[in-house]
Amino acid sequence: AQSVTQLGSHVSVSEGALVLLRCNYSSSVPPYLFWYVQYPNQGLQLLLKYTTGATLVKGINGFEAEFKKSETSFHLTKPSAHMSDAAEYFCAVSSYNQGGKLIFGQGTELSVKP
């Protein structure tokens, strides 16, 4: 079985500050890990993903995440927050044998203060 836990349902940062959104997973097989962003009244947009290979993954809009197997984590970071980053962020897990089915975390709402 697989599961995802996102620590913090709401994170608030100041514009220009570091963004850190936490994601821990549980998986009995090698995981595929994803971060999606959902802007108000919109669908989900893929930010980045880890499947195999390099553990530090770079995505769109300056975001990156590092897969740490020993910590079962896949935290999302961005060095400098922008007002346009305010949105809901979802971490999700899958694996080679899931055929594209995703298990989502609870989501983290990111607010960016001017």
Add this chain to the structure above:
Amino acid sequence: SAVISQKPSRDICQRGTSLTIQCQVDSQVTMMFWYRQQPGQSLTLIATANQGSEATYESGFVIDKFPISRPNLTFSTLTVSNMSPEDSSIYLCSVGQTSTEAFFGQGTRLTVV
């Protein structure tokens, strides 16, 4: 990537009625999925839409309530039957060619009154 069109984008329906949501993809895809996002909640997988056979439902979801069709590799429908206010959610279609990708439609915002 894949371009996914969902119709309708939103609807307000009377309780006891049914709504059919369409998902059209611009290319043939192997996997199609339907998710539900209840207000303020995360996404929960309803079912996998299998081409040419019955959908595979997740625990807590049944065919009588959420019948799904998938007549070909680019199209699927999800029907929400005998709706109640608890069915008010965003319903999202997702597609992927492999286990390493999943793309989402814009979703259908359903309000049941």
